[in-house]
Amino acid sequence: MDGTLVIFWAFAALAVMSALACITRRSAVASALWLVVTLFSLAALFVLLDAQFIAVLQVLVYAGAIMVLFLFVIMLLNLGRAGPTDLKGPLGLGVGVLLAGLLLVQLLVLRQASPVAGGPARPALEQGMIPSVARPLFTAYLVPFEITSVLLLAAIVGAVVLAKRKL
Amino acid sequence: MLLGPALAVSGVLFAVGVLGVLLRRNAIVIFMCVELMLNAANLAFVAFAQQLGVAGQIFVFFVMAVAAAEAAVGLAIILAVYRHRQTVDLQNINLLKG
Numbered sequence: 314m315d316g317t318l319v320i321f322w323a324f325a326a327l328a329v330m331s332a333l334a335c336i337t338r339r340s341a342v343a344s345a346l347w348l349v350v351t352l353f354s355l356a357a358l359f360v361l362l363d364a365q366f367i368a369v370l371q372v373l374v375y376a377g378a379i380m381v382l383f384l385f386v387i388m389l390l391n392l393g394r395a396g397p398t399d400l401k402g403p404l405g406l407g408v409g410v411l412l413a414g415l416l417l418v419q420l421l422v423l424r425q426a427s428p429v430a431g432g433p434a435r436p437a438l439e440q441g442m443i444p445s446v447a448r449p450l451f452t453a454y455l456v457p458f459e460i461t462s463v464l465l466l467a468a469i470v471g472a473v474v475l476a477k478r479k480l
Numbered sequence: 481m482l483l484g485p486a487l488a489v490s491g492v493l494f495a496v497g498v499l500g501v502l503l504r505r506n507a508i509v510i511f512m513c514v515e516l517m518l519n520a521a522n523l524a525f526v527a528f529a530q531q532l533g534v535a536g537q538i539f540v541f542f543v544m545a546v547a548a549a550e551a552a553v554g555l556a557i558i559l560a561v562y563r564h565r566q567t568v569d570l571q572n573i574n575l576l577k578g
Contacts, residue, residue, distance in 0.1 A: 321482055325489040332493055332516055336500030341508050348512050351493075355519055358489070362482060364526045367540050371522075374544050379515065379551050386555045387508060390562050446537050454538050461545045468549030475556035478563075 321361050328354035341392045345383050352376045366443050486527035493520035507558050507568040511551070518547050 331350035338344045352375045359368035400408055450458055493516060500513030522540045529536025562568055 318482070318485075321485060325485065328489065329492050329496065332496040335516070336496060336504060336509070336513060341506055344509050344512055348516065351516065352519065355493075355523060358486065358523060359526050362486060362526045362530050364529065364537050364540075367522075367526060367537050370541075370544060374548065375515075375519070379548055382551055382555060383508065383512060386558065389559065390508075390568060392506070392508065392568070445534050446541075449534060450538050450541065454535075457542060461542060464549055465545060468552050472552045472556040475553070475560050 317361060321358065324354045324357040324361070328358065341387045342384070345380060345387060349376050349380050352380065366446050481531075483527050483531055487524055490520045490523040490527065493517075493523065505570045507561070507570055507573075508555075510570070511554055511558070515547060515551070518543055 328351050331347045331354065335344045335347035335351060338347060352371060356368040356371040356376075359365075359371060400406075497513045497517035497520060500516065501510050504510055504513065522543055525536040525540050525543070527536075529540075558568055561573060565573060567573070
């Protein structure tokens with residue numbers, strides 16, 4: 314079994330486990346945070362499937378924007394009851410310290426790595442990079458793209474109308 | 481080739497999302513499960529795009545745009561319902577029940 318497959322199954326297991334945690338947690342905040350873990354693992358799967366740009370969008374749009382919107386509404390409705398966290402006791406402390414240490418090691422290793430200094434740039438993978446995705450989007454799929462903008466405008470107007478008490 | 485495993489994971493995630501929609505009663509958590517199902521579909525799109533060309537990745541764009549619009553409108557609806565009923569538990573929101 315080669316390395317890619319091992320990494321793929323690791324992230325797939327993480328995605329499924331955190332999805333299960335998302336639907337079983339009692340607190341809405343815990344559900345939302347587990348869903349963020351699922352979205353991040355899906356971004357990793359997208360990278361393994363040669364869709365780097367989609368992975369970046371996944372982190373920016375889903376984990377960054379949509380989930381923050383969810384958490385904001387949960388806060389607004391006052392649904393996040395203070396309860397025991399999923400990582401509690403000495404086990405939780407150990408896992409937390411382990412993850413924080415892992416992050417520290419990663420950051421130190423990244424600090425050692427030099428940026429691509431001179432030399433020929435590595436030939437980028439054609440599939441999944443921005444030009445190969447953007448060009449069809451603005452040629453073959455131009456009409457759906459424009460219709461999407463109308464859809465977003467309708468969603469903005471609808472959200473404002475629904476959220477306002479009195480227009 | 482990762483097509484088969486990716487489709488399997490996509491199916492499992494979609495099933496988990498359906499399970500959540502059926503089991504949970506909190507409207508916001510149900511919404512999050514819908515997002516999970518959309519993401520499972522995205523994974524299938526990307527997996528096929530690796531084999532059949534970049535069109536699958538473009539569809540993921542559109543799915544993301546629709547998901548963002550759906551989240552905005554849906555959460556506004558939940559806020560409006562909460563303002564009237566003081567709850568987001570779907571058991572208590574049964575005005576249209578036959």
